[in-house]
Amino acid sequence: MTEIQLKKLLRQLHAAQIQDSLLEECSKISKSNPETLPYSGNVQLRIIGETLNILSRNERFVIETHLVYHHTWTETMTLFSEENGPGCGRSERTLKRIQSRALKKMVNFINRSQLKEYFHKT
Numbered sequence: 574m575t576e577i578q579l580k581k582l583l584r585q586l587h588a589a590q591i592q593d594s595l596l597e598e599c600s601k602i603s604k605s606n607p608e609t610l611p612y613s614g615n616v617q618l619r620i621i622g623e624t625l626n627i628l629s630r631n632e633r634f635v636i637e638t639h640l641v642y643h644h645t646w647t648e649t650m651t652l653f654s655e656e657n658g659p660g661c662g663r664s665e666r667t668l669k670r671i672q673s674r675a676l677k678k679m680v681n682f683i684n685r686s687q688l689k690e691y692f693h694k695t
Contacts, residue, residue: 588627592686595623599691616691624679631657632675635668 599616625633634656639649646665654662663671683689 588682591623591626592682592688595620596687599688620683620688620691621679624682627678627682628675632671632678635671636675636679639668639672 598619625636628636631653634653635649638644638652639646644652646668649668650662650665653668683692
């Protein structure tokens with residue numbers, strides 16, 4: 574094993590731990606209550622909630638502020654600046670890029686694991 578290979582595995586460790594934990598929990602729910610649909614909203618929300626943990630602090634802040642709490646982009650920019658200090662504000666365009674990157678991470682996290690089985694195709 575090389576240092577580069579080890580770094581790659583360490584970067585994936587946190588996400589893999591979250592996936593394993595969620596799969597175990599979803600499996601327990603399915604076994605304890607077989608008539609529960611695997612597409613239950615509660616299970617999906619739990620998966621999405623845990624998926625937030627793979628994001629960086631800034632990515633999570635933007636997702637929660639704009640999408641979860643429904644703040645406008647102007648409000649999100651203000652709150653971001655307050656959270657990170659006046660010299661660390663971001664433009665609306667940058668915040669949209671952060672949001673897009675975070676959403677891609679979340680979708681990839683779910684789709685590259687067995688967790689995707691808990692989301693039906695619409």
